[in-house]
Amino acid sequence: MIQLLGVPFDANSSFLRGPAYAPQRIRWMETEGSANSFSEDGHEFIPGKNYRDVGDLSFESTDPQAAFQLIKSQAKSLIQGGDKLIALGGDHSVSYPLIDAHAEKYSGLNILHFDAHADLYENFDQNLYSHASPFARLMETGRINSLTQVGIRTLNLHQREQAKRYGVHVIQMKDLTDSFLQTLQAPLYLSLDLDVLDPAYAPGVSHHEPGGMSTRQLIDLIQKIPFEIIGADLVEYNPKRDLNDVTAMVAYKLLKELMAKMMRD
Template sequence: MRDNEDVVYDTHGPRFAEATGSLRRSAVVLFGACYDGTTSFRPGARFGPDGLRAASLGLETYSPEQDLDICEDIDLVDLGNLEIPTGAPAPVVHAITWAVRDILAAGARPFLLGGEHSVSIGAIRAFAEVYADVTLVQIDAHADLRADYLGEPLNHACVIRRALDILPSENVLQVGIRSGTRLEFDELKKSNRLVSPEAKFLQERLAETSGPIYLTVDLDVFDPAVMPGTGTPEPGGIDWKTFAELLSVIPTRRLLAADVVELAPQLDPTGCSSVLAAKVVREVALKLGLKE
């Protein structure tokens, strides 16, 4: 079994918005998990973290929507990419669990860059250890409710099922879901977890809980017209404006951890998917970083 001594980062590459530095209290701590070992359709999410960083260099650090700047108004650190093995997901999920435990123990706020969606499993587990009353907000095209997929319980299609192993159903909100099996949709309808991707609905549902929020953004929630650079594109998705409105109703004081997953930059030769994804990271980081 790995332990926290195995939490090692590759510090040689570029960082998001050139935010180098070390783990410290109150910082928003980015780290990459370059993993796409369970991808079932189009691989390439392992290049997501570095694609996000490359795109961040062409993006303003100032957000007009939030009137905040990631270099001036929050303490942002990008630790680099977590060293993880290729192959089966279990050691990867385990390493990410330890990495997020370290970040939370330092009093900082974890922000994981995927990688495919299975990387979120480790981060959600570590967060729920510290915050048992967590509300998990999933913004995604896919239900991700399979017990296992192709025999693998840590598959990217099982992320929310694994979260439901440890969280009560009423603490999970599934926003923008438009793809899944009949069984998954039957469960979504019965469980009341499905939230239409409109800010007013998300706001209403978030008012039913009061604990800290973990936000997981699977970029395939966006329409393939604006986000073709992802492993499992699904027609009928949201645009930037809808995403910004959804984010705006998440109470800033409650948002304590996040991940953005499933960018496969090489699947979009225009590079626009990476730019959109980097803008998502900038906006989420600002919300995560502003607490006073």
């Protein structure tokens, strides 16, 4: 069974707030959008049969340590019996406790990270828990076997140094092919920031970074992953910047494709 969890937390956003509203808006597309409940490979998603929506976490504080403790605790609880978890953020900082929970369960965890940004800052704006820093926090734990970042188009000197320091495999958007898929290892967790897409396809994100993937490119890459995904998150959708729910529909489509990749045939 796949567990679907909303993580409406955006207190670590460095530019705009809004991703906290994302989980509910994405869910609405199941009934208010124009799509059906099937993935492209023919999986139908039926609540209670192959997935269970456990609702949204409720945060009493914006303190990141308290929030992350709650996120990690809930994630560990949901996956301890063998179920898989897909989380709807939220800003990208929530990926740190989500993935850390998986790293404690799955020895030698590998991460595939789709994003315009590397999110490897050691300390962004004096916030160790910034949404620009989750992968630095994860790599410094020593529990991550490999991190592959795809679609990056904002590397600066510091992040290049961080990638080298932690042995990160970075595929910049300008160099993108699908050959990286053959280097991936299991167990694999997938973290998907919607701004990996060009803003033409996903205007509802806080950081518009032109030159990104098309929706079709991203779906094709997800479908070509050569094995199951053991956990995933979809983050950084900002409904406050969306146009006619275009990005919400993209997020719902990607959610179905991620769930299909996580299901056992």
